[in-house]
Amino acid sequence: MERLEGDYDYIVVGAGTAGCIVANRLSADPRTRVLLLEAGGRDNWIWFHIPVGYLFAIGNPRADWMFKTDAEPGLNGRALNYPRGKVIGGCSAINAMISMRGQSADYDHWRQLGLSSWGWEDVLPAFKSLEDHFLGASDMHGVGGGWRIEPPRIEWDVLNAVANAATELGIRKVPDFNTGDNEGVGYFHVNQKYGRRWSSARGFLKPALGRPNLRLETDVLADRLIIENGRAVGVRYRQNGRWIEARTRGEVILTAGSIGSVQILQRSGVGPGDWLAERGVATVLDRQGVGRNLQDHLQQRAIYKVSGIRTLNETYYSLPRRALMGVDYALRRRGPLTMAPSQLGIFTRSDPHQERANIQFHVQPLSLDKFGEPLHRFPAITVAACNLRPTSRGIVRIANADPEAKPQIAPHYLTTEEDRQVAANAIRVTRRLMRQQALAPYRPEEYLPGPSVGDDDTSLAKAAGDIGTTIFHPVGTAKMGRVDDPMAVVDERLRFIGLGGLRVIDASIMPTITSGNTNTPTAMIAEKGARLALEDARAGAGSAAA
Known part of the structure; x- marks a missing residue:
C-alpha cells in the first residue's frame, strides 16, 4: 500500500x-x-x-x-x-x-423537521452567491458567481402552443421559476454560457x-x-x-x-x-x-403526434436541416444544438386539493421510444409529468466489498397509494392540457400511453408503470x-x-x-x-x- x-x-x-x-x-x-x-x-x-x-x-x-x-x-x-x-x-x-431551485416551502419544511438553518431565507443567500444570472442582481438573484444561468437560445412554435394551452387551463405564465413559488408555465433557464454547457x-x-x-x-x-x-x-x-x-x-x-x-x-x-x-x-x-x-422523480412520458407544425423529429431526418443546425451553432451558438433535453416547463397541481404545485411537466418538441434510441419518424412532442414530492422510498446497497461491483439500486417507485394516485391524476391533467383549443389546429393524437388506456384509477396507475421513467434525481x-x-x-x-x-x-x-x-x-x-x-x-x- x-x-x-x-x-x-x-x-x-x-x-x-x-x-x-x-x-x-x-x-x-x-x-x-x-x-x-x-x-x-x-x-x-x-x-x-x-x-x-x-x-x-x-x-x-x-x-x-x-x-x-x-x-x-x-x-x-x-x-x-x-x-x-x-x-x-x-x-x-x-x-x-x-x-x-425548487419551492420555498421545500426548505421551510426542512426547517420544520428541526433543521433550523435550512429554511428558504437561510438557503437563498447561498443560491445567490453561486450565481452569475442573466437577469442581473436582485433580491432573488446574484451576479459574478461561478454558476452561469442564461435563457434558452431557441424557441419552438409547438412549445409556445403548449404554453398557451396551459394558460387556457388556468396556469399562469411566469418568466422565472426560481423566486420561491414555481407554479406556472414558462421556458426553463439553463446552465449555459453563450450556447455552451x-x-x-x-x-x-x-x-x-x-x-x-x-x-x-x-x-x-x-x-x-x-x-x-x-x-x-x-x-x-x-x-x-x-x-x-x-x-x-x-x-x-x-x-x-x-x-x-x-x-x-x-x-x-x-x-x-x-x-x-x-x-x-x-x-x-x-x-x-x-x-x-x-x-x-418518476415521470410519465406521454407522447402526442401532431401535424401542421414543426418538431425536431422531422428535422432530425432531414440532412439539409441538420446541416443548417450545425452552421447555426458554429456561427451563432444558437439553434437545436443548444437545446436542453426539455425546454418548456409547467408546474401545477394534480388535483384541486393540493396545497401547492406537486407535478412538473417537461415538454419537448420531439419523441422517441426510450432514451438512446432514434427519434420517431413522425412529428410528435413529449409531455412528461412527474410527481414532485413522492412518498415512496427506496434503497441503495453495495453488492459486495468489491469497489468495482455495481450497487443495488431499488427506488421502489409507485409503492404508495398516494404516488399511484398522483401518477394517475398527472395523466389526466396531461390529457386535459392536450385537449385545449390552443392545440386544436395541430390535431394532437395520443401515442403514449395510448387511447386504449381508460380513465379509471387502475388503468392509469398501470399505464404510469408502463411509461414511467426516472428524471435522474436520486437524493x-x-x-x-x-x-x-x-x-x-x-x-x-x-x-x-x-x-x-x-x-x-x-x-x-x-x-x-x-x-x-x-x-x-x-x-x-x-x-x-x-x-x-x-x-x-x-x-x-x-x-x-x-
Missing part, C-alpha cells in the same frame, strides 16, 4: 457538482491544503460542452457509471438505466442543464486548479475510508492499478452523490449492520439510515436530521453522526426531495456545506455530532 505524499486539511471525494464547489471554497484560503479525488477523467471531449452532448454522454462508460435499477414492481417489472456522471463536473457535465467543473473547479494548495487526482476509484479511534483520517483508493492511502489532519468530505457516497460508506463498514453482514463487510458503525430514504440516502433521529446520517452542519472528521456534502443529505430538478439545490448544499466546514474549523468544532 502506497502512501500519498502531502499533509492535507481536507480530502474531498468526488469532483461532481458538489465536489467542484466544495474544493473551490475550501482552497480559497492559501493556507488550507485540499486533495480532490475523482473517479472519472477530465472533460476533454467535445460532447461535454455542446449542450446536446448528453445524447452521447449518457449511456457511454466514458461519462456514465452505467448503473441500473432492480426490476421494479411499481413499473410492472421493468428495470431502468440510472445514469450518473463519471467525469469532473459529475452529473452537471451530462445532465439537462435546467436551473431549478456550463458545468460545475467549468464554473468552479477549473478557475481554482492553478492554486498550489489544491491537488486534483483523476481516475481514482475510492474504496473506503480509513477510520481510526472513531474518526475518519483518510481514504484508500486505487489509481492506475496501484493501491494508495491519502491522509488528512482535518476532515474527509464525501461529495460522491446519492449513490457513490453511500457505496464508500458501506464498504467502510458504516451503515446498517444487518445489511453489511449480508455483504461480508465488518461493521464499524451501525448507522441504519445509510442507503435508505432514496427518493427520485436522500444519507439524510440530514436531528441527532436523536435514528435514521439521520448527518447533522444540521453536515457532520457525520457518530464519526469524527467526516462530512457528507451532496444530494444524499436531502431529508426530502425538492420540487424540481435537483442539480441547483445540490450546488446550494455544496456552497452552504463548505461554509459550515470552514466555520467549524475556525471554531475548532469539526468533530462529529454525538
Whole structure:
C-alpha cells in the first residue's frame, strides 16, 4: 500500500457538482491544503460542452457509471438505466442543464423537521452567491458567481402552443421559476454560457486548479475510508492499478452523490449492520439510515403526434436541416444544438386539493421510444409529468466489498397509494392540457400511453408503470436530521453522526426531495456545506455530532 505524499486539511471525494464547489471554497484560503479525488477523467471531449452532448454522454462508460435499477414492481417489472456522471463536473457535465431551485416551502419544511438553518431565507443567500444570472442582481438573484444561468437560445412554435394551452387551463405564465413559488408555465433557464454547457467543473473547479494548495487526482476509484479511534483520517483508493492511502489532519468530505457516497460508506463498514453482514463487510458503525430514504422523480412520458407544425423529429431526418443546425451553432451558438433535453416547463397541481404545485411537466418538441434510441419518424412532442414530492422510498446497497461491483439500486417507485394516485391524476391533467383549443389546429393524437388506456384509477396507475421513467434525481440516502433521529446520517452542519472528521456534502443529505430538478439545490448544499466546514474549523468544532 502506497502512501500519498502531502499533509492535507481536507480530502474531498468526488469532483461532481458538489465536489467542484466544495474544493473551490475550501482552497480559497492559501493556507488550507485540499486533495480532490475523482473517479472519472477530465472533460476533454467535445460532447461535454455542446449542450446536446448528453445524447452521447449518457449511456457511454466514458461519462456514465452505467448503473441500473432492480426490476421494479411499481413499473410492472421493468428495470431502468440510472445514469450518473463519471467525469469532473459529475452529473452537471451530462445532465439537462435546467436551473431549478425548487419551492420555498421545500426548505421551510426542512426547517420544520428541526433543521433550523435550512429554511428558504437561510438557503437563498447561498443560491445567490453561486450565481452569475442573466437577469442581473436582485433580491432573488446574484451576479459574478461561478454558476452561469442564461435563457434558452431557441424557441419552438409547438412549445409556445403548449404554453398557451396551459394558460387556457388556468396556469399562469411566469418568466422565472426560481423566486420561491414555481407554479406556472414558462421556458426553463439553463446552465449555459453563450450556447455552451456550463458545468460545475467549468464554473468552479477549473478557475481554482492553478492554486498550489489544491491537488486534483483523476481516475481514482475510492474504496473506503480509513477510520481510526472513531474518526475518519483518510481514504484508500486505487489509481492506475496501484493501491494508495491519502491522509488528512482535518476532515474527509464525501461529495460522491446519492449513490457513490453511500457505496464508500458501506464498504467502510458504516451503515446498517444487518445489511453489511449480508455483504461480508465488518461493521464499524451501525448507522441504519445509510442507503435508505432514496427518493427520485418518476415521470410519465406521454407522447402526442401532431401535424401542421414543426418538431425536431422531422428535422432530425432531414440532412439539409441538420446541416443548417450545425452552421447555426458554429456561427451563432444558437439553434437545436443548444437545446436542453426539455425546454418548456409547467408546474401545477394534480388535483384541486393540493396545497401547492406537486407535478412538473417537461415538454419537448420531439419523441422517441426510450432514451438512446432514434427519434420517431413522425412529428410528435413529449409531455412528461412527474410527481414532485413522492412518498415512496427506496434503497441503495453495495453488492459486495468489491469497489468495482455495481450497487443495488431499488427506488421502489409507485409503492404508495398516494404516488399511484398522483401518477394517475398527472395523466389526466396531461390529457386535459392536450385537449385545449390552443392545440386544436395541430390535431394532437395520443401515442403514449395510448387511447386504449381508460380513465379509471387502475388503468392509469398501470399505464404510469408502463411509461414511467426516472428524471435522474436520486437524493436522500444519507439524510440530514436531528441527532436523536435514528435514521439521520448527518447533522444540521453536515457532520457525520457518530464519526469524527467526516462530512457528507451532496444530494444524499436531502431529508426530502425538492420540487424540481435537483442539480441547483445540490450546488446550494455544496456552497452552504463548505461554509459550515470552514466555520467549524475556525471554531475548532469539526468533530462529529454525538
